[in-house]
Amino acid sequence: MGFVYKLLFRTVFAPMSAERAHHIGFGAIKAFDRVPVAREAVGRALRPRPEESAEVLGLRFPNRFGLAAGFDKNADGVRGLARLGFGYIEVGTITGRAQPGNPAPRMFRFTRDRALVNRMGFNNVGADAAAVRLADQRRLLERIPAPVRPVVGVNIGKTKDVAGLEATIADYRHSTGLLAPLADYLVLNVSSPNTPGLRDLQAVESLRPLIQAVQETAAQAVPHPRNALGHVPLLVKIAPDLADADVVAVTELALELGVDGVVASNTTISREGLRTDAERVGAAGPGGLSGPPLAGRACDMVRLIRRTAGPGLTVIAAGGIETAADARARLAAGADLLQGYTGFIYHGPFWPRRIAAAAYPG
Template sequence: MYPLLFRTVLARMDPETAHHAAMVVIRLAGVAPFAWIARPLTRPAPSSQVSALGLTFDSPFGVAAGFDKDVRAVRGLHALGFGHIEVGTITAIPQEGNPRPRLFRLIPDRAVINRMGFNNRGATEAARRLQRLRKRPQGAVIGVNIGKSRVVDVENATEDYVHSATLLAPLADYLVVNVSSPNTPGLRGLQAVETLRPLLVAVRDAAGRTPLLVKIAPDLPDDEVEAVARLAVEIGLSGIIATNTTISRDDLRTGAAVVESAGAGGLSGAPLAARALEVLRIVRAVVPEEFVVISVGGVETAADVRERLRAGATLVQGYTAFLYRGPLWGRQINRGLVADR
């Protein structure tokens, strides 16, 4: 049913408008009595549980940052079967993001180009919403992804991240430093080890006991991926998320004119799968077995999730395929993981 709805209705809508419409439905799924119906149908099997970061995840598969930017749909996403929800990216200062249109589908590639620009209501508002969630626990593991405010100069990025971490870490099950989005000027330059070290140390100290991870770009050369992974272990981070979106446009099926008209931004979806898997293997080869590696990029099926787990991922995340698979995607993954055993 969903493929027909996508072809006839959603694919003709502006992608961002379609996302907002979908969020209304997802939020309803987390409200009684709908949650009472949805969760039993989507709940992962007990055998799918994963212990990591001092937490228990119902399933190894969760929602990547970018889907729920403002902590609005955690209950609904949990009701739809996802093992964890990573909210954000959240910045210290509220911001509108880049001008619309800023989200584009590449349907032949089952991919998306986005240049959203960290549109969100800021860390203070996110903290309020997280506090409300914590007053009524629903069982979801909530990660919080933080980024640099656009109006803050790169030279002052550390203070900006620390402000967000101080507000949000006490309310997060784990915290993620995003230095890899291509849509905030100067952000990816923070991935260089010499600039990344003091930033991560400062955020680590601000995060206290909350597990801290760093999210890296797929476009880093292999030796830099290794360097960041070793740095993360050296300074006592809990893990790495690999990877963010890519600026590459290689080997796409979508017509060149369509891709060019979409313009700049990060590419996510199926074309990212091979590089995301490659980066996962590079990271896992240089970090200890207990170090958490979350793999994201091009994941669409239970077989994809199983492949990442076999390649060394502790957990796996997805986002783009939600647009193409629909609201029962989490349930499909969970059932497929059990059937694959």
Template sequence: MAPLTALAMPVLRRLEAERAHRLAMIAMRLGLAAENPAADPPVLATTVAGLAFTNPVGLAAGFDKDAVALRALMRMGFGFVEAGTVTPRPQAGNPRPRLFRLAEDGAVINRMGFNNAGVTAFAARLAMLRRNVPVGANIGVNKEGAEPERDYPDLLRIVAPLADYVTVNVSSPNTPGLRDLQSEARLAAILSAMRAAVPDAPPIFVKVAPDLSVAGLEAVVETAVAHGIAGLILTNTTISRPPGLRGAAATETGGLSGRPLFDLSTAMLARAFLMAKGRLVLIGVGGVGTGADALAKIKAGADLVQVYTAFTYGGPQVVARIKRDLAGALKAAGVVRLADLVGAEAVSMARGV
């Protein structure tokens, strides 16, 4: 880790959360962030949805909503990076404060509300980007004036030529009514319209809420399969509050991410794996902060994993540590291919909550 980053992280953690994030983004845009040029161990390489990954550890959407720091993020050792969520029109998001640390819990609560500069600016930045790892575009709808069956296809038309995969965000808890789009009928209508709009689109993923019922999850799985969707991302943040949270901000409204989400999201991931029966690619996200966490997600059914909250607390060294520990665990187990462990413990993990 670069000395500048080592010095900056403790300072940023003392600042108000959203201000710290804004300063970190500025630093990355100025080229002041750490880089990790080391080659990934071959055991971490995998091919998923027709895309090659030198390692399975990606950055989840929400960190770089406007694709302004992707060059720096791609040099930090991630196997892939997802930008967004981006909406058709710019919007300011919800009133501040809207981002809260629960440091004692290794968690964050956010109610950002899809604050972003809109898809036109987003696409212009993607068009200028030279990608050295797969880059995903996470798309959503505006709080006001949204017509999902129109907006998601329109967004797909714009970002499809510029991204390696596209994620349909219908699971953020911070846009009123958005999670209703996970219902079988609404999701089917959206995915059908997207497929008609861009028949040759890159792999499409649907990001799912961790608060879905078992029946709701099964409906999403079958709808995704029926419409030729590549896979699911499990999961977004949760509106639930697991017992034992110690952070002073634990009662704030919004989506909870980080360590307290791990068990809930991993159990849902395992259920989705068992329901999908090999028909969908699954990306596990929620509480990943160590190599052991990443390995648990893989054994629950994840082909790839994403990090967010642990990265905001620990910076680039978190990515390097996860990869190092994961590679060590795979070698110790005598595993030649990462894919050999996918879903190995899904049955037991599905009963995790």
């Protein structure tokens, strides 16, 4: 089946724009989910095995491999994605207010590197509409047996035209209040390169009050969460372009404030080590690079966070996980959970099952 998808990718998807291909592919997943016989057959074929389950963040994950934020930005295709064997699905990034994102074209493939560059700019329907959609999806998920029902994370970010720390905190509070009741865990995204000023929030002096505000709002919104921790788990997603000293500083802050984990990492603004022709790289312009070129730095970050935090934080490894060897390397570096996105684009709907099997350490 992998060969069939590669042929489809090369002949159908590759000639069209990356964003259009994404809409068509995701649309097909959602359409497939509306055909009961088909979705049940695929669900049975790709469902996680019982021995792959893991207890992390006070939650039972059917397996350790999940879909990273960015694929289902508006939380409207979770059940369809759940049938493909992911142990968890992270929706978003969702902002306080709806926004169109940056002008197109804004997503590009570097096929020689099996990489993507995007400057989407958090295009999404906003927290109010996303909450309605996610509530609908959660009702649909209830029809999936609990042992194989994926965990659902929600990734929240800053609305582009919000300026100043006080207004930014209010923006995140709005999203948290609406989405925390629907989330198994929350991710505070302060690391996308495509929203002006967002990465400045990784500085400890800005990140501290932001984390505290989100924790307070989530506790008020969800007094009785569905997990063993007693609160909605909160993680912070950081950039691979941070210096090691800054990674350590964020990790230590997370420990101090009782944050539950770190996602390492987001996309990178670096273009080092690419095999793609320099002219093509330049023509794509700015944006975050994802895929295998990111793997080395992302793995190093996992190792650094684990060395700094010990067992005190959950580490979700993202960035360049494409093969079974990549999955095993992140687990060996100290990751508790794994995420992918770009590999899903290049390798198709049967790829998550292969990586999830590789992530089972038994």
